[in-house]
Amino acid sequence: MKLENLARADLSIQQAREHPSPWMIVWIALKSHKGALVGAGVFSFIVLAVLVGPLFYTVDPQLTDYAVRNQGISWQHPLGTDNIGRDMLAQVLSGGRIALAVGFAAMLLSLFLGTVVGVIAGYYKRLDGPLMRLTDLFLAMPLLPLLLVIILLFRDALRDIFGLEFGIFILIVFVIGITSWMQTARIVRGETLAIKEREFVLAATSVGTSGLHIISTHILPNILSPIMVSATLGVASAIITESALSFLGLGFPSDFPTWGRLLYDGAPWIGIDSTNWLVRVFAPGIAISLTVLSVNYIGDALRDAIDPRVRNK
Amino acid sequence: MRRIVATLLLALPILLLGSCSRETTPEAPDEVEGNENVAVSTLDVDTHLKILYWQGPTTLNPYLSSGTKDIEAASIVLEPLAHHDVDANMVPILATEIPTKENGGLAEDRTSITWHLRQDIVWSDNTPLTATDVVFTWEYCTAEGGGCTAIDSFRYVERVVAIDDHTVRIEFVKPAPYPYGPFVGSVSPILQREQFKDCLGARAKECTDQNFYPIGTGPFRALEFKANDTVQYIANTLYRDEGKPFFQTVVIKGGGNATSAARTVLQTGEFDYAWNLQVEPEILESMRGAGKGEILTGFGSQVERIMVNQTNPDPKLNEEQRSVYMDGKNAHPFLSDINVRRALTLAIDRQILVDVLYGVSGRPTCNVIPLPEKYVSTNNDDCLTQDIEEANRILDEAGWVLGSDGVRAKDGIRLSLVYQTSTNSVRQSTQSLIKDWWQQIGVETELQNFDGGVFFSTDAANPFTLTRFYADVQMYTNSFEGNDPSNYVESWKCGNVPGPHNSWVGSNISRGCSEEVDALLDALSETFDATERVEIIKQLNDKVVQNVWEIPLIHRARVSARANSLKGFELNGWDSEIWSIADWYRE
Numbered sequence: 001m002k003l004e005n006l007a008r009a010d011l012s013i014q015q016a017r018e019h020p021s022p023w024m025i026v027w028i029a030l031k032s033h034k035g036a037l038v039g040a041g042v043f044s045f046i047v048l049a050v051l052v053g054p055l056f057y058t059v060d061p062q063l064t065d066y067a068v069r070n071q072g073i074s075w076q077h078p079l080g081t082d083n084i085g086r087d088m089l090a091q092v093l094s095g096g097r098i099a100l101a102v103g104f105a106a107m108l109l110s111l112f113l114g115t116v117v118g119v120i121a122g123y124y125k126r127l128d129g130p131l132m133r134l135t136d137l138f139l140a141m142p143l144l145p146l147l148l149v150i151i152l153l154f155r156d157a158l159r160d161i162f163g164l165e166f167g168i169f170i171l172i173v174f175v176i177g178i179t180s181w182m183q184t185a186r187i188v189r190g191e192t193l194a195i196k197e198r199e200f201v202l203a204a205t206s207v208g209t210s211g212l213h214i215i216s217t218h219i220l221p222n223i224l225s226p227i228m229v230s231a232t233l234g235v236a237s238a239i240i241t242e243s244a245l246s247f248l249g250l251g252f253p254s255d256f257p258t259w260g261r262l263l264y265d266g267a268p269w270i271g272i273d274s275t276n277w278l279v280r281v282f283a284p285g286i287a288i289s290l291t292v293l294s295v296n297y298i299g300d301a302l303r304d305a306i307d308p309r310v311r312n313k
Numbered sequence: 314m315r316r317i318v319a320t321l322l323l324a325l326p327i328l329l330l331g332s333c334s335r336e337t338t339p340e341a342p343d344e345v346e347g348n349e350n351v352a353v354s355t356l357d358v359d360t361h362l363k364i365l366y367w368q369g370p371t372t373l374n375p376y377l378s379s380g381t382k383d384i385e386a387a388s389i390v391l392e393p394l395a396h397h398d399v400d401a402n403m404v405p406i407l408a409t410e411i412p413t414k415e416n417g418g419l420a421e422d423r424t425s426i427t428w429h430l431r432q433d434i435v436w437s438d439n440t441p442l443t444a445t446d447v448v449f450t451w452e453y454c455t456a457e458g459g460g461c462t463a464i465d466s467f468r469y470v471e472r473v474v475a476i477d478d479h480t481v482r483i484e485f486v487k488p489a490p491y492p493y494g495p496f497v498g499s500v501s502p503i504l505q506r507e508q509f510k511d512c513l514g515a516r517a518k519e520c521t522d523q524n525f526y527p528i529g530t531g532p533f534r535a536l537e538f539k540a541n542d543t544v545q546y547i548a549n550t551l552y553r554d555e556g557k558p559f560f561q562t563v564v565i566k567g568g569g570n571a572t573s574a575a576r577t578v579l580q581t582g583e584f585d586y587a588w589n590l591q592v593e594p595e596i597l598e599s600m601r602g603a604g605k606g607e608i609l610t611g612f613g614s615q616v617e618r619i620m621v622n623q624t625n626p627d628p629k630l631n632e633e634q635r636s637v638y639m640d641g642k643n644a645h646p647f648l649s650d651i652n653v654r655r656a657l658t659l660a661i662d663r664q665i666l667v668d669v670l671y672g673v674s675g676r677p678t679c680n681v682i683p684l685p686e687k688y689v690s691t692n693n694d695d696c697l698t699q700d701i702e703e704a705n706r707i708l709d710e711a712g713w714v715l716g717s718d719g720v721r722a723k724d725g726i727r728l729s730l731v732y733q734t735s736t737n738s739v740r741q742s743t744q745s746l747i748k749d750w751w752q753q754i755g756v757e758t759e760l761q762n763f764d765g766g767v768f769f770s771t772d773a774a775n776p777f778t779l780t781r782f783y784a785d786v787q788m789y790t791n792s793f794e795g796n797d798p799s800n801y802v803e804s805w806k807c808g809n810v811p812g813p814h815n816s817w818v819g820s821n822i823s824r825g826c827s828e829e830v831d832a833l834l835d836a837l838s839e840t841f842d843a844t845e846r847v848e849i850i851k852q853l854n855d856k857v858v859q860n861v862w863e864i865p866l867i868h869r870a871r872v873s874a875r876a877n878s879l880k881g882f883e884l885n886g887w888d889s890e891i892w893s894i895a896d897w898y899r900e
């Protein structure tokens with residue numbers, strides 16, 4: 001009886017060893033990472049609240065009801081109102097949608113650019129120099145003035161093509177995307193350089209596999225781990241950049257309640273007792289911090305989970 | 314590593330918040346001064362005056378100014394023949410008296426005016442002020458290609474002649490209805506001929522040294538000028554009044570915004586005086602509670618208004634066409650319809666704007682000339698009550714049909730506006746409120762805001778200025794100096810529309826143009842009877858308001874703050890706020 005159990009247990013371990021789904025291993029490692037779990041929990045909560053919330057909480061975030069301005073927390077206005085009577089909860093929820101949409105879209109763009117540049121630079125030696133100098137160029141550029149110029153120059157054109165909201169969304173995503181791919185490119189290039197010299201790549205080259213094929217089947221899957229990590233960190237930094245832009249009064253129009261804009265609007269009211277300043281400052285501030293923090297924890301854990309060298313320690 | 318990341322991220326919101334509170338504590342000016350003059354190194358807190366103009370001065374030559382900040386920063390160095398005091402009366406400064414018909418200074422037929430200069434005035438380089446300086450100043454401003462921003466003051470001047478060393482006669486092309494334009498008020502002070510003689514015309518802007526360090530007759534002279542940042546002044550030892558000024562050094566610091574400026578005076582006490590505090594009433598009230606300073610208000614002619622573009626600002630048009638008048642051939646697609654314009658003004662509740670955003674520093678107004686009392690028209694007061702229903706009715710009648718998207722349209726043209734202004738939380742809140750009201754009459758609004766330094770810039774190459782007006786409507790405050798709007802009403806002349814032909818210098822910002830208004834202006838220039846003039850000016854005000862070229866919103870007071878220890882003045886709503894700085898003292 002005992003022996004049988006032991007044997008069965010042994011067998012299942014053996015099975016697991018023989019058929020290790022790589023994503024299963026990653027999941028098991030992730031599960032043991034407390035920070036990641038909490039981060040994932042908080043992040044899903046924020047995503048859910050922001051996406052589903054407005055369906056239940058149907059107050060218009062741009063509605064100005066001056067009769068109830070500067071109100072504190074109440075049943076009618078769970079987070080109070082601002083100085084011209086706009087509901088804070090509605091604004092924070094709607095700001096979250098924008099923040100997350102911008103964060104993910106900009107991350108995808110910068111990830112794509114960074115990976116393409118990084119892989120090409122790493123794989124094709126002739127292009128390495130020019131592409132990496134281009135990366136250095138982008139790194140050396142002063143970002144905020146550049147963003148300012150881009151936004152002022154292309155705002156009208158994009159608005160005409162895509163409409164006001166979507167046009168500016170595209171602009172912001174584009175602007176953040178093309179100014180944040182450099183780190184990814186450098187990391188990806190480094191990894192590609194290392195993998196290129198490995199035996200399986202040499203073997204593939206020796207049988208005449210084309211460069212593109214080698215990149216897509218041999219290199220990309222092996223550099224997925226740093227790409228994933230850059231992705232999570234990219235979301236966080238895109239959200240921060242969008243907030244900074246809004247905070248500076250650029251980006252979306254002033255009545256668009258993004259988190260950064262809400263913080264910017266709330267800041268002058270700090271310490272003014274007759275108003276709802278505590279919520280006006282902390283609600284968007286905490287929302288930004290929590291989102292970024294939780295995404296970072298997830299990314300951090302993901303890196304540990306994907307990298308076998310760290311995982312097996 | 315993980316911990317470091319976490320700590321850094323936790324610090325982020327604090328950094329974000331910190332960056333805004335840092336604005337409120339601009340670097341101590343004392344640090345900047347360290348390497349300068351002996352007089353500054355022996356800086357005495359009591360005789361050092363710290364003033365905050367949150368838009369930093371960009372020049373000390375008021376004839377090349379890009380706004381009030383430059384004119385006022387220059388007004389403690391350069392002086393005119395006469396200033397306007399707090400009651401809008403003229404007081405002689407470099408002149409012995411105000412010329413009138415009674416004292417023979419003003420010719421019976423009003424074709425000339427003669428000023429007598431004080432004999433005891435010397436420039437800060439110890440040369441005497443003479444009539445040639447006054448003549449030169451006129452030559453300087455009217456020189457071809459000089460881009461003089463005070464040109465309006467000299468419009469009807471034929472020539473300025475020096476009768477003797479201390480007497481000048483200003484001769485007008487025709488009888489001057491208002492002869493006190495030239496050399497009165499801080500917009501047109503006297504420049505020193507010796508210093509500026511090589512800076513005429515196109516060379517005006519190249520004379521950096523002269524423009525940054527003008528030699529003046531005022532109580533102070535500039536010691537160090539950093540454009541858009543700090544100006545340091547030191548007392549002019551040759552100033553005419555014995556024992557004045559009280560302060561030995563003055564610094565005017567730029568930067569930050571209205572709220573942080575109010576805070577530095579009222580709450581932290583780092584500065585003695587802060588200018589132009591367009592700040593929400595709750596914030597000002599709470600700051601006053603700190604007890605460090607006092608809020609000063611003074612009603613002048615400032616009106617916060619919405620300019621309604623009468624030309625087509627379509628971004629698809631090229632620079633020669635976009636927002637260019639083109640003799641009326643470039644009319645706005647829908648704002649050229651008076652019904653739309655009337656509906657826009659009817660939908661606004663001015664009282665709410667005052668209650669929510671201005672408090673005691675504003676009053677609702679329906680006129681673009683809100684003071685002096687005798688010029689104020691009562692014909693437009695019905696705009697004080699908001700009437701959304703009536704606005705909707707007007708639009709319905711005019712054939713603008715409400716679409717399924719909530720926006721009215723006619724012949725494929727949607728009532729969709731771009732509404733721009735400068736960056737200021739009160740202005741952005743005003744925009745939000747008005748957007749909401751306009752939405753209720755089926756007008757869609759896109760809000761835009763630009764930094765004040767950009768929006769109010771006079772740089773002809775800058776496409777985001779209020780004179781370029783690349784938007785359908787725009788909002789800002791306009792005013793006139795002194796108690797007579799004669800020069801100001803001239804801005805509604807057809808010929809004053811800005812455009813590429815005059816490097817976008819022109820005061821008819823809304824590009825409204827009608828023969829009726831031009832005829833009234835012609836009549837005004839021929840009328841000398843005081844009561845008739847008042848009537849014509851009232852009619853002009855009514856025309857502009859009823860044509861809805863401009864939508865007056867708020868009659869704004871100048872709001873400034875002073876430290877409790879600063880004494881000796883009242884807020885002047887009619888001239889430079891710091892015109893009387895020689896009399897200021899600390900207790």
